[in-house]
Amino acid sequence: MNEKERLFKMIEGEKTDRPPCICPGGMMNMITTGLMELAGTSLPEAHSDAILMARLAKSAYTSGCFDNVGAPFCMTVEAEAMGAKVRMGTDTIEPHVSGYVIDTTSDWNKLEKIDHTKGRSGVVLDAIKILKSELENVPVVGNLTGPVSTASSLIEPTVFYKEMRKKNADTHNLMEFVTDQLIAFGLAQIEAGADIIAISDPSGTGEILGPKYFEEFTVKYLNRLIALLKKKGAKVIVHICGQMRQVYKQADMIESDVLSFDSVVAAREARKELPDRVLMGNISTYALEFGDTVKVKTLTRFAAENGFDIISPACGLGMRSPLENIKAMGEALRERA
Amino acid sequence: MEKEKLFQEIAENVVEMEDEIVEELCEKSLEMGIDPVETINGGLIPGMDKVGQLYEDGEYFLPEVLTASFALNTGIDVLKPHIKQEDDGGKIKVVIGVVEGDTHDIGKNLVKIMGESGGFQVFDLGRDVPLEEFVTVAKENNVDFICLSTLMTTTMGGMKTVIDMLKEQGIRDNFKVIIGGGPISQKFADEIGADAYETDASSAVRRMKAMKGVG
Numbered sequence: 001m002n003e004k005e006r007l008f009k010m011i012e013g014e015k016t017d018r019p020p021c022i023c024p025g026g027m028m029n030m031i032t033t034g035l036m037e038l039a040g041t042s043l044p045e046a047h048s049d050a051i052l053m054a055r056l057a058k059s060a061y062t063s064g065c066f067d068n069v070g071a072p073f074c075m076t077v078e079a080e081a082m083g084a085k086v087r088m089g090t091d092t093i094e095p096h097v098s099g100y101v102i103d104t105t106s107d108w109n110k111l112e113k114i115d116h117t118k119g120r121s122g123v124v125l126d127a128i129k130i131l132k133s134e135l136e137n138v139p140v141v142g143n144l145t146g147p148v149s150t151a152s153s154l155i156e157p158t159v160f161y162k163e164m165r166k167k168n169a170d171t172h173n174l175m176e177f178v179t180d181q182l183i184a185f186g187l188a189q190i191e192a193g194a195d196i197i198a199i200s201d202p203s204g205t206g207e208i209l210g211p212k213y214f215e216e217f218t219v220k221y222l223n224r225l226i227a228l229l230k231k232k233g234a235k236v237i238v239h240i241c242g243q244m245r246q247v248y249k250q251a252d253m254i255e256s257d258v259l260s261f262d263s264v265v266a267a268r269e270a271r272k273e274l275p276d277r278v279l280m281g282n283i284s285t286y287a288l289e290f291g292d293t294v295k296v297k298t299l300t301r302f303a304a305e306n307g308f309d310i311i312s313p314a315c316g317l318g319m320r321s322p323l324e325n326i327k328a329m330g331e332a333l334r335e336r337a
Numbered sequence: 338m339e340k341e342k343l344f345q346e347i348a349e350n351v352v353e354m355e356d357e358i359v360e361e362l363c364e365k366s367l368e369m370g371i372d373p374v375e376t377i378n379g380g381l382i383p384g385m386d387k388v389g390q391l392y393e394d395g396e397y398f399l400p401e402v403l404t405a406s407f408a409l410n411t412g413i414d415v416l417k418p419h420i421k422q423e424d425d426g427g428k429i430k431v432v433i434g435v436v437e438g439d440t441h442d443i444g445k446n447l448v449k450i451m452g453e454s455g456g457f458q459v460f461d462l463g464r465d466v467p468l469e470e471f472v473t474v475a476k477e478n479n480v481d482f483i484c485l486s487t488l489m490t491t492t493m494g495g496m497k498t499v500i501d502m503l504k505e506q507g508i509r510d511n512f513k514v515i516i517g518g519g520p521i522s523q524k525f526a527d528e529i530g531a532d533a534y535e536t537d538a539s540s541a542v543r544r545m546k547a548m549k550g551v552g
Contacts, residue, residue, distance in 0.1 A: 087465075092491065093438040096465065158446055161400040162407055165354065208443065210398030242519075246395065285490050286520055318490040 002137035003067040004195065010309055011235050011257050011278055018337035019304050021311045021330045022280075023060065024198035025070030026143025028239060028260075029316035033091060034323035035059045043319075044088040047074060047095055050126030057131055061138050065326045068196075070141035071127045072120070075200065078145050078185060079153035081114040081121045082178075092319045097153045104155070105163045108174035111154060114181045116188045125192040132193025141237075142194030144186050146201020147221035148209075151178045157203060164213055171217070179221045183228050190234045197229050198237040199256070205240055206247030215250045226255050237280060241315065248273040263314035271307025280310040288325050289318035296325050297332035304333065340371055344380035347412065351384025352391070354401065356408040363415040373416035381412045385454035389539045399443060406450040429549055432474045433484040434462030436495035441488035444518060447538035448484060455542045468498050475512055482545055483512050485531075488519040496521075497529040513548060517541060 001009075007020045023030035036042045039059035046052035057069045074095040076086045085099030102110055114121055124142070131140045145153070151174050152160045163171050186197050204218035218240075226236050239260035244251055251259060252274055260280035261270055270279055283299050284291075300311055311329055343366055350358040359381075366376040388405040391397035397405075433449055435442045442464040449459050460474055475483050483503075485496045496516050503509040513532040516525075526534035533548070535541040 089438070094489075094491065096438075096440045098440075098465070157443060158403050161443075162403045164400045165404050166407075208399045210400070213398065213400055289490055315490070320491075 003061075004137050004139045007067060007139050007196075007310070008235070013278070018333045019309060019311050020067045021300075021333055022068040022139070022141070023066045023070070023313050023317065024068070024141045024143055024196075024200075024237060024239075025057065025073055026145065026198055027075040027149075027200035027202055027316055028143075028198065028313065029073045029094060029319070030060045030066060030070065030313075031056055031073045032317055032319050032321050032323065032326070034321075035063060035065070036091060038063055038323075043073070043091050044095065047072065047088055048120055048123055050123045050130060053123060053127035054130035054134070057127065058134065061135065063323065063327075064330065065323065067330070068139045068141050069131050069135060070143060070198070071131065072124045072143060075143075075145040075149065075202075076153070077120045077124055078114060078150050078182060081112070081119055081185075082150075082154055082181060083112045084153055094316070094319075100156055101154045104159065105167050105170040105174045108170065108177050111177060114185050116185060121185055121188075125188055128189055128192040128194050139195045140193055141196045141198050142186070142189030142192070142234075144182050144189075144197060144199045144225070146199050146204055146218070146238075147175055147179045147182060147225065148204025148218050149201045150182060151175055152203045154178070161208075164209075164217060175217060175221050179224055182225055186225065186229050186234075187232050190229065190232045194234060196235045196237060198239065198260075199225065200239040200241075202239075202241040205242040206244060206250060207242035211247050211250055214247050215253070219250050219253050223253070223255050230255075230257075239280075244270065244273070252277065258310065260310075260312060261314070267303050267306035267308055278309050279307060280312050281308045282314040283311065283329055285313050285315045285317055285321070288313055289321040291325065293324055293328040293331075296328040297335075300329045300332035301336065304336065338365075338369075340369070340375075340379075343369070343371070344376065344383070347376065347380030348384035348387065351381060351405055351408050351412070352387050354404040354408050356404075356411040359408045359412045360415055363412040367416070367419055373419045376416055377413065381409050381416075382454055382456075385409050385451075389451055389454075389542075393537065393539050399447070402447060402450065406454070409454060428456060428458045429482070429545060429551070430458045430460070430478060430480040431482045431484055431545070432460040432462065432471060432478065432480045434466035434471060434486070435464035436485055436487045436492050436499070437465055437467055438492040438495065439487045439489045440464045441518075442486070444488070444538065445484075445486040448486070448517070448541050451538040451542045452545070455546065457542070457545070468495050469502065471499050472502050472506065472508075476508065480512060481549060483514045484541070485514065485516045486518045487521070490520045493518075493520060493525065496531065500530050513545075515541060515545065
């Protein structure tokens with residue numbers, strides 16, 4: 001059973017030899033300084049160069065860390081293409097938005113549309129093409145920053161959260177515009193060769209927004225995006241950060257193939273609340289960076305035995321996480337099989 | 338209208354996030370000749386305390402807290418020019434920011450809002466703050482607390498660096514260091530030698546008051 005078959009079978013609810021161990025990319029960064037050494041390629045350069053990005057992405061698979069490859073390694077590509085200023089970070093600090101585009105949601109129509117033929121969105125598409133052509137049996141994951149997180153990268157987040165209530169119609173206009181851009185970028189990633197699209201929306205969590213706004217802003221626009229990505233033939237993973245206790249009902253409305261949670265969510269609780277969903281998670285990135293292989297293996301077995309179908313880090317990897325700790329997830333799964 | 342009734346209405350409208358009504362009511366308090374400091378302490382702040390309570394109870398979430406704090410600040414803007422002289426002497430002073438490499442400042446902003454409504458003087462350094470800036474601003478303003486926040490495992494190490502800088506300069510005991518954020522735990526706080534760790538904004542403000550023996 002190759003990596004692609006295993007992951008797709010698991011998503012379809014069929015039998016597999018063992019749970020897949022993946023790390024999508026995007027917000028859920030899989031790149032570490034150890035991989036940079038192996039690939040002879042470092043960040044931040046690889047954020048802006050398709051060949052280097054593909055080489056680094058590939059090392060996450062060839063090193064035996066994960067059963068997939070994915071790009072990009074940050075969540076700033078979409079916002080930058082719409083006009084946000086981005087600081088590219090270092091080999092241990094991820095790129096982040098340093099300047100917003102608009103001061104209020106009513107200015108949504110001043111935003112630029114994403115032009116995939118240039119900039120880093122073009123780099124991501126080219127990197128996906130390279131990965132697709134070089135790796136036949138390995139799932140290629142394209143990544144999108146979720147609609148709420150993208151919107152709140154274009155405008156000061158506190159203003160955004162306030163205007164959800166104060167300028168409700170304008171906030172929805174902004175969300176519509178942003179979602180249209182994400183749809184276009186996601187479809188282009190699938191055309192370039194992405195088998196799966198992973199969407200992370202860390203600024204639109206139930207814990208931050210509460211059930212009402214989570215449904216009104218996060219679930220609604222995610223579903224618009226997911227429907228079109230699925231129609232184009234991709235499988236879709238959605239990662240929601242934070243505590244889910246108050247929003248399981250709303251999370252179950254998200255029409256992705258897979259739901260992914262972070263390490264504050266207990267495996268048994270998620271399984272009980274979402275019995276029919278394919279769940280991905282949730283090995284503590286703190287344990288992966290600062291723990292040891294014994295601890296990581298214990299956490300992995302526990303996650304697999306108590307409800308998670310696909311094993312993955314609970315969040316983006318700290319870039320200093322030792323390779324042996326990351327590999328320990330896959331080792332624990334192979335030992336069980 | 339009686340003063341008490343007016344204060345109650347101001348508090349209720351902060352809770353209901355009605356900034357325009359709060360503005361009107363605060364203007365009315367001035368027309369009635371009520372001391373603006375009394376209006377802040379008797380109307381606006383009890384309203385924000387209630388918001389903090391609703392947040393802790395899971396009735397309110399971030400959008401509600403931010404909108405209510407906007408209503409609170411609208412009221413304070415009306416009253417502030419009429420306060421005769423500000424007495425900052427006894428205020429708890431806090432420097433706060435998100436450590437370098439991280440831009441997630443929601444939690445930090447909540448602590449700032451709850452702190453200010455609790456009467457703290459807050460020096461907000463923003464996000465992605467160079468680590469030495471915490472030390473510099475803390476020294477310059479002789480603050481009581483240095484509050485460090487991060488949501489990312491990748492930048493947690495910066496908190497230890499700040500504490501180490503304080504030690505190197507021999508001023509570690511001049512300040513209490515409080516840390517918080519998604520990946521932070523009491524264990525991590527103990528490891529790096531922070532004075533306190535809290536999980537949410539209201540608890541952080543309560544803890545600081547308790548550590549200074551007020552409230």
